[in-house]
Amino acid sequence: MINAVIIEDDPLLGKHLAMMINELCPEIKILALINSGKMALDILPVLSYDLVFSDIQLGDMDAFSLFEQLENNNKRIIFITAHDEYALHAFKLDATDYLIKPVQPEELVSAVNKAVDYISKDQLYLLSSTLTAQKKGKILIKSNDELHFILPERIIYCEADGAYSKVFLSGKLNEFKVVTMHLKKLGKILPEEYFFRIHDGYIININFIDHIIYQKRLCVLNHNSAVGKTQLKISERKYMSFIEFLRDK
Numbered sequence: 001m002i003n004a005v006i007i008e009d010d011p012l013l014g015k016h017l018a019m020m021i022n023e024l025c026p027e028i029k030i031l032a033l034i035n036s037g038k039m040a041l042d043i044l045p046v047l048s049y050d051l052v053f054s055d056i057q058l059g060d061m062d063a064f065s066l067f068e069q070l071e072n073n074n075k076r077i078i079f080i081t082a083h084d085e086y087a088l089h090a091f092k093l094d095a096t097d098y099l100i101k102p103v104q105p106e107e108l109v110s111a112v113n114k115a116v117d118y119i120s121k122d123q124l125y126l127l128s129s130t131l132t133a134q135k136k137g138k139i140l141i142k143s144n145d146e147l148h149f150i151l152p153e154r155i156i157y158c159e160a161d162g163a164y165s166k167v168f169l170s171g172k173l174n175e176f177k178v179v180t181m182h183l184k185k186l187g188k189i190l191p192e193e194y195f196f197r198i199h200d201g202y203i204i205n206i207n208f209i210d211h212i213i214y215q216k217r218l219c220v221l222n223h224n225s226a227v228g229k230t231q232l233k234i235s236e237r238k239y240m241s242f243i244e245f246l247r248d249k
Helices: 009-025 037-046 063-069 087-092 105-132 183-187 236-247
Strands: 001-007 028-034 051-054 078-079 099-100 141-145 146-150 155-161 163-171 175-181 195-199 204-205 209-213 218-222 229-233
Touching: 001 009, 001 037, 001 105, 001 229, 009 028, 009 105, 028 037, 037 063, 078 105, 099 105, 099 146, 105 229, 163 209, 163 218, 183 195, 183 204, 195 236, 204 229
Parallel strands: 001 028, 001 051, 051 078, 078 099
Antiparallel strands: 141 146, 141 175, 155 163, 155 204, 163 175, 195 204, 209 218, 218 229
16 A cells, blocks of 8 residues: 645645546545645645645645745655646656646546555665665665665765766766766755755765865866866755865764
C-alpha cells in the first residue's frame, strides 16, 4: 500500500479525485484531503506519505512555492490542473506526471502506475543507501540505471542540473557522473564536515579549494590534474557563512 495526499483548493474536486483513486487504484491509500498551501505546510511535515496529487493554483499560493518551502521535498508528485502552461516548470521539479482537468480514468491509472514504479525504485535505493553507510565509508549515488559507490574524498564539487546533479570526481580527466538526485537532496548525504553549498547551483569539497577571489565572490578549486582549476561563484547570501565555515576548520 502506498500512502498519498491530495492537495486541491476546491473540496468537491478533491473528494471526486479521492473517489476515483479509491475505485481505480486500490494500491493507493489517501491519508488526507488538503485544501490550501498553508494547510499543506502544517500537515505534510507530520504525515508519512510517498505520493502527492496536487493542483497548482491553491488559492493562497501556488504548488511550486509550497514544495520549495517543504524541508523534505523528495516525494513523488502528480500535478492535476486546468492549465497546461505550467508543465515545463512541473517537470523541472521532477514531477512524475502532469494531468489536465477533467482527469480521464485511463490517464489517472497510467500516472499512478508510473508513480508506483518510481516509488518502488526509490524505496530500493533508500535501502541500498542505508547499507552503503557500512561499506567502507562510501556513499551510494544512482546514475541512470547504475549504482556507484564513491568515496566522498574523491568528489571535487557537485553542480545542479535541473532535477539532477553532476558530481565531478578527482583521479580522471573531466570525470563526472550525472546523478538522478536534486542537489539539495544530494547535499544531505555528503559529509557536512568538508562539504559546503556555496551557491544554489554548487556544493564544493573544501579540501580542493586553491584560493578565494573575495572581491568577485569566486571560489577557485584545484583539481590536481590536467584539468587545472575551476572557478565557481559564491552567492552573496552564503558568502559570510562560508567564510565562517572555513575559519572553524
